[in-house]
Amino acid sequence: KQEVTQIPAALSVPEGENLVLNCSFTDSAIYNLQWFRQDPGKGLTSLLLIQSSQREQTSGRLNASLDKSSGRSTLYIAASQPGDSATYLCAVALFFAGTYKYIFGTGTRLKVLA
Amino acid sequence: GAGVSQSPSNKVTEKGKDVELRCDPISGHTALYWYRQSLGQGLEFLIYFQGNSAPDKSGLPSDRFSAERTGGSVSTLTIQRTQQEDSAVYLCASSHRYTGELFFGEGSRLTVL
Numbered sequence: 001k002q003e004v005t006q007i008p009a010a011l012s013v014p015e016g017e018n019l020v021l022n023c024s025f026t027d028s029a030i031y032n033l034q035w036f037r038q039d040p041g042k043g044l045t046s047l048l049l050i051q052s053s054q055r056e057q058t059s060g061r062l063n064a065s066l067d068k069s070s071g072r073s074t075l076y077i078a079a080s081q082p083g084d085s086a087t088y089l090c091a092v093a094l095f096f097a098g099t100y101k102y103i104f105g106t107g108t109r110l111k112v113l114a
Numbered sequence: 115g116a117g118v119s120q121s122p123s124n125k126v127t128e129k130g131k132d133v134e135l136r137c138d139p140i141s142g143h144t145a146l147y148w149y150r151q152s153l154g155q156g157l158e159f160l161i162y163f164q165g166n167s168a169p170d171k172s173g174l175p176s177d178r179f180s181a182e183r184t185g186g187s188v189s190t191l192t193i194q195r196t197q198q199e200d201s202a203v204y205l206c207a208s209s210h211r212y213t214g215e216l217f218f219g220e221g222s223r224l225t226v227l
Binding site for chain 2: 034098
């Protein structure tokens with residue numbers, strides 16, 4: 001059974017720091033891995049999608065890596081800003097018989113202090 | 115549309131009333147998902163629609179919950195005889211057919227008094 005774990009559950013850093021969020025999964029047979037951001041009371045916003053054949057994806061100050069063999073992904077945020085404060089979730093997609101199933105981590109709650 | 119659209123954004127109802135939540139997925143996305151998120155909790159899968167196939171209802175918590183998807187597009191989640199424990203944010207998502215990228219709406223916040 002696929003399980004997705006995110007550590008730490010919460011993180012507080014001063015503005016300007018580079019930081020790394022971790023996502024671990026137990027079964028390497030994934031179709032893709034996606035990182036999301038969720039602001040309080042809002043839906044999830046897609047940040048980065050890494051297909052199973054890819055090693056990393058970059059968007060602005062964000063970089064996500066994927067190591068399927070070790071069951072890990074990291075989200076790197078450069079030069080953090082107070083506006084980055086949110087909950088970050090990762091999700092792995094499984095694909096079977098034409099359907100996608102998504103398994104979500106419980107998230108890392110990030111607070112960037114001004 | 116450009117993104118996943120959900121309505122209403124906020125719904126307050128009395129215990130025992132029925133509610134309907136609506137989701138309009140991204141145009142061309144054949145897969146549609148409903149999730150529930152209680153305060154401070156993770157995402158709970160409810161139901162999944164894929165094209166014209168029978169929906170996967172394995173996550174529905176009780177027979178008070180039902181959902182339909184008309185014409186392969188708009189979906190309605192119905193909760194009958196609402197209970198206070200149904201209070202949560204109900205999130206709808208649709209996925210790209212080939213990349214599997216998942217896109218969420220802003221959610222419908224349900225409060226049952």
